[in-house]
Amino acid sequence: MKQxxxxxxxxxxxxxxxxxxxxxxxNSLGKEQRRQLPHSxxxxxxxxxxxQLRNYSPALQxxxxxxxxxxxxxxxxxxxxxxxxxxxxxxxxxxxxxxxHKYYVLVSALVFFGPLIALLVAITNDPxxxxxxxxxxxxxxxxxxxxxxxxxKDETAVGMFGYYIWNNVSIALRTFAMGLVFGLGAIxxxxxxxxxxxxxxxxxxxxxxxxxxxxxxxxxGAFELTAIVLAGASGMKIGFALLIPGxxxxxxxxxxxxxxxxxxxxxxxxxxxxxxxxxxFWSPNAWFSNLTRYAIxxxxxxxxxxxxxxxxxGQESRG
Amino acid sequence: MLDTRIKVQTPEGIELxxxxxxxxxxxxARLIDTALKAAVYLLLLLxxxxxxxxxxxxxxxxxxxxxxxxxxxxxxxxxxxxTPGKAVMGIRVVNSNGAPVTLSTSVxxxxxxxVDFLPLMYLLGAASTLLTHTFQRLGDIVAGTYVVYxxxxxxxxxxxxRMEKPLPLSxxxxxxxxxxxxxxxxxxxxEERVNEIAGLLGGHISGxxxxxxxxxxxxxxxLTGGSA
Numbered sequence: 069m070k071q072x073x074x075x076x077x078x079x080x081x082x083x084x085x086x087x088x089x090x091x092x093x094x095n096s097l098g099k100e101q102r103r104q105l106p107h108s109x110x111x112x113x114x115x116x117x118x119x120q121l122r123n124y125s126p127a128l129q130x131x132x133x134x135x136x137x138x139x140x141x142x143x144x145x146x147x148x149x150x151x152x153x154x155x156x157x158x159x160x161x162x163x164x165x166x167x168x169h170k171y172y173v174l175v176s177a178l179v180f181f182g183p184l185i186a187l188l189v190a191i192t193n194d195p196x197x198x199x200x201x202x203x204x205x206x207x208x209x210x211x212x213x214x215x216x217x218x219x220x221k222d223e224t225a226v227g228m229f230g231y232y233i234w235n236n237v238s239i240a241l242r243t244f245a246m247g248l249v250f251g252l253g254a255i256x257x258x259x260x261x262x263x264x265x266x267x268x269x270x271x272x273x274x275x276x277x278x279x280x281x282x283x284x285x286x287x288x289g290a291f292e293l294t295a296i297v298l299a300g301a302s303g304m305k306i307g308f309a310l311l312i313p314g315x316x317x318x319x320x321x322x323x324x325x326x327x328x329x330x331x332x333x334x335x336x337x338x339x340x341x342x343x344x345x346x347x348x349f350w351s352p353n354a355w356f357s358n359l360t361r362y363a364i365x366x367x368x369x370x371x372x373x374x375x376x377x378x379x380x381x382g383q384e385s386r387g
Numbered sequence: 388m389l390d391t392r393i394k395v396q397t398p399e400g401i402e403l404x405x406x407x408x409x410x411x412x413x414x415x416a417r418l419i420d421t422a423l424k425a426a427v428y429l430l431l432l433l434x435x436x437x438x439x440x441x442x443x444x445x446x447x448x449x450x451x452x453x454x455x456x457x458x459x460x461x462x463x464x465x466x467x468x469x470t471p472g473k474a475v476m477g478i479r480v481v482n483s484n485g486a487p488v489t490l491s492t493s494v495x496x497x498x499x500x501x502v503d504f505l506p507l508m509y510l511l512g513a514a515s516t517l518l519t520h521t522f523q524r525l526g527d528i529v530a531g532t533y534v535v536y537x538x539x540x541x542x543x544x545x546x547x548x549r550m551e552k553p554l555p556l557s558x559x560x561x562x563x564x565x566x567x568x569x570x571x572x573x574x575x576x577x578e579e580r581v582n583e584i585a586g587l588l589g590g591h592i593s594g595x596x597x598x599x600x601x602x603x604x605x606x607x608x609x610l611t612g613g614s615a
Contacts, residue, residue: 071611113399125567144486230448245501322529
């Protein structure tokens, strides 16, 4: 069959199918159109195949390619199931994913908490070390901030909630992304934050403000610090895939690693939102004694760790 | 036919061709999106500060967060792989199997913008786009996505087949394709370019450029011919 005869035979069908595909959304099709779609799609695939085989002109092949591609996109579009699966995600997938990456999480925790604790201990012994990390002016700002309880409450809590989301979630997401730089980006951010937080904690404790600082951070620490560690772990995961792709190509190894890290990413974002709410609405308030607030802080640490260690065990994997 | 095409196998056993979008349309799309983001943010600042008073900060911070991290993600997953900038430039994001971008791949490619942006102004992403034959920035490579033209190239189907002329010699299939492609693209090319290509393509024909061109078109008609 010559090309023009081929076109004359099928042109009406193509025009009609193009009209239907123009909508680009399966939900806006009528019932009959939806029933016809698989058949029409296969038919145009067949036509494209014939056009390629018979060496029909590039214009015709392009047109059929475009129709088949639009059909393919409509036909194979996947509905996102994330929201429907949210329950299962929190109960099973997130803690499982953390355990599946336990070595990354442990290394990340070491890189973050190592300098934090080291600096805290060092500064307790020699308070001047704090000024190696924080310049004196900034140190004064921190001291003032935690000087009296009232100064924190002056900010409207809702506004601080927004600030914590913007600031903390952004830092964590950036930690993941920077992991692509051979894992070094993530490690650097972890080291930097561990060092800085350790220095601030040491500075305030040695300045005699520990009774304001520690009860404040006790509430949200479990969520926020865990989230930072997980962000570092997810970043190292992709950096490691780039360095040591194993039996896969680097391209494929990166793809697999990023997909595998996704539950941790969704998870640490959720932890940080929780932390922001606590930090904004609970932490600045002194409704309870410091002892109660420490107890709550410790309880939350135990709960978070238990959740990540035991959540979703014994459940069938979705595969 | 062009070597930049990405071939995708479908379950129906056919090969679809995707045309990846190069650096320029992608830069322009990003420029449009960035301008739009900035405009929305300024509008938010204005409205929040004028009308909301004490609770303005929370809207500004959450708004900034949404504009910075969620804008591309929401448009790509809700609008068939197209942010407003991409829609204007006629490009879209697809998964490596040619299907529309999904939530998980969109999340990954948009988070990794941070790295593509390094050291400034998307230099790393631009380098990666230029160095990969599939025109992918780093985020695209890790997510497994392509940015492709939403529509194919030229299309011209109706052909007057009265003056058709058989080819005097036997040619390979690619040469047939070249002759037909020449005929189909004539309207999109300048006169000089048409004559230049006609000279290259019709090496066996003697005559003025116009005569060569007419004869090539007659061959093209013969190739596509039929009763229509």
